[in-house]
Amino acid sequence: MPGSRDVIVEVTVNGAPRTAEVPARTLLVHFLRDRLGLTGTHVGCDTSQCGACTVALDGVAVKSCTILAAQASGHEVTTIEGLATAGRLHPVQQAFWTEHGLQCGYCTPGMVLAVRQLLADNPDPTDAEIRVGLAGNICRCTGYQNIVAAARAAAARLREA
Ligand code: FES
Ligand code: FES
Secondary structure: OOOOOEEEEEEEEOOEEEEEEEEOOOEHHHHHHHHOOOOOOOOOOOOOOOOOOEEEEOOEEEEOOOOEHHHHOOOEEEOHHHOOEOOEOOHHHHHHHHOOOOOOOOOHHHHHHHHHHHHHHOOOOOHHHHHHHOOOOOOOOOOHHHHHHHHHHHHHHHHHO
């Protein structure tokens, strides 16, 4: 029996069922990193501003520092570790690679998940639309020009797929 302040979280992460008992206050980002060892999801601010913690919840990009792990129970989460398939990078990851859309890489997992969502909503965005779409993700290295180029390249790859 869990303690009165603990909850059992049952969530599908990157296609695999995962179950853990955690304090009820546990944020999804800490659940992913500290309980499941999925450290590709980063914590940049803990105040919902930087987007480094972005994951997909039931296919929709969310900032995982804004959600309790308990709220994700019964749902599907996709993290950066779950994007590649059969050893091949996701087209958005591939575009960040080819366009040098990263410097230190700290913001990159969140940026990739955010671009994935942006292109799901708008498959052929203008540069201005890309910048607006990524407004919730901060790159402290200020590599925005190449991030926009990566999003543009990813859009082209996905349209051709
Ligand atoms: Fe979640 Fe910054 S750590 S928005
Ligand atoms: Fe360093 Fe964005 S690449 S924070």
